[in-house]
Amino acid sequence: MSKPIVELKNVTKIIKGKTLIDNLSLELFPGQITGFLGPNGAGKTTTVRLMTGLMRLTSGTITIEGASIADDYEKAISNVGVIVENPEMYKYMSGYKNLIHFSRMHKDVSKERIDEVVKQVGLTKRINEKVSTYSLGMRQRLGLAQALLHDPKFLILDEPTNGLDPAGIREFRTYLRKIAVENNVSIFVSSHLLSEIELMCDRVAVIQNGKLIDERMIQSDEKARMKLKAEPFELVENYLSSNDYVFTTQEGIFLLELKEDKVPDLINELVAQQVQIFAVSAVHETLEEQFLQMTGGGQIV
Template sequence: MQQTAVLELNNLRKTIKGKEIVKGVNLTLYPSQIFGFLGPNGAGKTTTIRMIVGLIKPTEGSVTICGYSVAHDFVKALSNVGCIIESPDMYKYLTGMENLLQFAAMDKKISRQRIKDVVEMVGLQHRVNDKVNTYSLGMRQRLGIAQAIIARPKLLILDEPTNGLDPAGITEFRNLIRKLAYEEGMTVFVSSHLLLEIQQMCDVVSIIKQGTVIKTANVQEIIHNDRIEWQLNNPEKAITLLSEHWHVDAIQLKKNTISADIKEHPLDKINGFLIREGLALTYCSTKQNTLEDLFLDLTEGDEIV
């Protein structure tokens, strides 16, 4: 049976002051997916997220959450969403618990037990009764995450959620996200500049550059492909031969070095083939691919923020 989409973006576009910031983004997310949204600074990530949650209107296209249009059924659509965009918003003169109680008062289905459970999930049980103005950035981030998940949203949207967390806190956060997705069925949409963390946490990633999604891929497929580098006397000829005779992805030439992903590569056969074709092979190495490799290849080294 086909799953019902939790989030659908259809030809989403946004033009600001005559400049198209987001250019026809299409995306579909399903229950229990952990999705990473990556891109260089100014690529359109935050603008896309703001359109998803209705903070700004698209110039063209649509956003649908759990079957409800954000444009036409805003309240119903957003009732399925928990989010943190930029820094969490809270009352600093109240305690963490008082903040959660204020938020929970808007939804009678949220019980005191749920509040207690969420506090323990995010690791704030020893500080939840202290005032927020005494919290570190990491603790405020934990409280924001607690607030975002307290109503058991079907879609959780997090923009740079690990800001202020130390390495142990980041590991705890990763485990929490997996628990929410795989045990509670929540769909999680994460935008972050920490590529290794996204690689370790997410099932699927999309990379956006200059407002256009240039790649959507399964994370396991990315890291299970080995990346091969060659140095040869005629790299242009080698690229043509590799492209014509082997299944190659992300093939690139930098100076005299070719790099490529080759699925299920019999490396000895490839090298023998290149030599028989008259190429002089001076260097060859293999390493496990990473999300960072893919990102830098596709964005040509643009800074991610």
């Protein structure tokens, strides 16, 4: 794995005696899309605000490309593109004027670059209209455009698909994947939509009560599990345990940890033992199930 572009070390935020973020450490890598999951009030948006300098750290450090957000803010943030919650733009100006406005706050954003980004997010037709006439989805696109203007190496998106239609979400996902792979951008997506995170991200970090409670890769084959229905029961059980398979049984069905490419071998061996096989199927445990398991039913504490 390459060097992390963003490092959060022992990040803590206390407001009025209440610990919102508790000793959170996390590393984010170039070219990787990391999902940030958590129940409501877990501290997702607070973490994003700390990473973008909107809020001050109580203790700990956040560095982006080696520059500390607390001590070297302008350098640290120059590599970051942000959408915090809803992208609130200046409604009384056109989308284009909004982008001109933000481009003036960065170095070297040309008019051509603005046009390019507008085209990428699919707003060319309406860009000269006032933002107050935009739908939520169009504002979301404009929000993405302003975050991408300066070609950031690190993109923070808070609830990015809010208000997009299914086609828009799909397009958005493809686009994020593209910039992650082609431009080696690190993307940090906070969302409560588990299915979204599952489809979009390579990796997920889960936060609850301000603490990071889990961090894992998505679609990893290490955890692949198979459901096996076969008889006679004792024979299969004996065979599995004597051959060091990890498994559990449930109402006559075996649940075993097994990679897909090992399945034919197992079947061959069981058949050779005169075992009758009724069914072998992969158990697809959705992120939602994992998430609910980890956060204890997602209760808000």
